[in-house]
């Protein structure tokens with residue numbers, strides 16, 4: 658079982674920003690930038706291109722809605738998107754509010770307190786439609 662399935666099952670906590678029957682979005686615990694969010698299908702699949710075309714399209718639709726909420730919440734130049742999965746083998750889309758290429762490089766990290774994560778997740782969730 659992946660760590661993200663444990664989050665989906667409520668076995669470990671997360672700073673959730675959006676959820677429906679098929680997907681969940683929560684803040685990355687070690688963010689590249691403030692608002693770095695992971696969008697995860699509840700069905701545990703390792704690689705994104707092993708999803709069916711319908712599952713892939715639905716993931717992109719949900720990610721679009723989360724990205725719109727991030728744009729409303731975080732001052733940034735744009736929302737960067739990437740899919741990697743080398744650390745956690747459970748499909749997830751990284752949505753990252755970026756101001757420079759460095760924000761996409763998974764090297765510079767931002768430290769946030771628990772209170773800052775809680776507040777940020779609430780602001781994003783309030784802007785999710």
Ligand code: 5GP
Pocket residue numbers: 660671672683684685686687688695740741742743744745746
């Ligand atoms: P990837 O698998 O795409 O290389 O990276 C996995 C991402 O998941 C990393 O950005 C890492 O910080 C994040 N991550 C790993 N474990 C957890 C966790 O338990 N909770 C949260 N919210 N994020 C995690």
